[in-house]
Amino acid sequence: MLKHNLEDVERRIALACKRANRKREEVTLVAVSKTKPLEMVEEVFDLGILEFGENKVQEMVDKYERIKSPVHWHLIGHLQTNKVKYIVDKTVLIHSVDSLKLANQIQKEAEKRNCIVPILIEVNIAKEETKFGVTKEETLPLIEEVAKLPNIRVCGLMTSAPFVEDPEENRVYFRELHELFVDIRQKNIDNIDMKILSMGMTNDFEVAIEEGSTMVRIGTAIFGARNYKIKGES
Numbered sequence: 197m198l199k200h201n202l203e204d205v206e207r208r209i210a211l212a213c214k215r216a217n218r219k220r221e222e223v224t225l226v227a228v229s230k231t232k233p234l235e236m237v238e239e240v241f242d243l244g245i246l247e248f249g250e251n252k253v254q255e256m257v258d259k260y261e262r263i264k265s266p267v268h269w270h271l272i273g274h275l276q277t278n279k280v281k282y283i284v285d286k287t288v289l290i291h292s293v294d295s296l297k298l299a300n301q302i303q304k305e306a307e308k309r310n311c312i313v314p315i316l317i318e319v320n321i322a323k324e325e326t327k328f329g330v331t332k333e334e335t336l337p338l339i340e341e342v343a344k345l346p347n348i349r350v351c352g353l354m355t356s357a358p359f360v361e362d363p364e365e366n367r368v369y370f371r372e373l374h375e376l377f378v379d380i381r382q383k384n385i386d387n388i389d390m391k392i393l394s395m396g397m398t399n400d401f402e403v404a405i406e407e408g409s410t411m412v413r414i415g416t417a418i419f420g421a422r423n424y425k426i427k428g429e430s
């Protein structure tokens with residue numbers, strides 16, 4: 197099942213790249229393994245996927261400690277300042293930085309461990325009340341502050357678009373975030389390396405790729421539907 201799912205996702209990514217006149221190598225696939233067992237992560241790793249996303253600190257740390265394969269862990273969910281210490285040296289990329297307070301805490305913990313932490317700034321581009329992330333207007337001012345923190349490297353922007361029936365509805369948001377991404381990149385701010393635009397999930401990744409995404413975070417289409425009830429999560 198996983199092999200078949202992954203092949204299907206790969207085929208759809210390739211087709212979206214082709215439609216947008218982009219190279220397949222421009223888009224990184226992050227397999228979102230939240231709520232799924234380690235055996236499935238290992239199986240997907242063996243099928244050639246290196247990047248995996250988790251949205252909860254505890255679950256990421258748990259999988260980090262138990263897994264045998266050298267996978268790259270991405271923290272894609274909301275991060276509380278008091279949990280930064282558990283993951284700063286275990287993740288290749290934190291996708292969800294949305295405040296200076298959180299960035300300062302990452303700086304503090306990274307300095308202790310003498311490491312550089314790559315991060316993305318999460319933008320709530322559709323201004324959804326239920327979502328984390330800074331507004332479009334707050335993005336550049338936050339980046340200018342985070343740029344001063346020596347143990348953090350801002351690598352780009354991330355968003356989770358609204359859940360919609362028709363992914364075309366999200367095209368306008370992906371386009372808007374891509375424009376912001378390019379605008380900020382052109383400023384060539386010191387210590388800022390705008391190279392990653394993390395947008396697109398199972399429901400809308402093809403549209404996101406057509407609009408310039410360089411990193412798609414795909415869970416359901418690879419691992420199947422999640423059963424939160426069994427896991428006791430909400």
Ligand SMILES: *Cc1c(COP(=O)(O)O)cnc(C)c1O
Pocket residue numbers: 228230251272273356397398399413414415416417
């Ligand atoms: C769960 C999750 C995803 C993947 O969602 P699917 O719809 O299953 O592909 C992507 N990004 C974030 C931040 C998530 O929490």
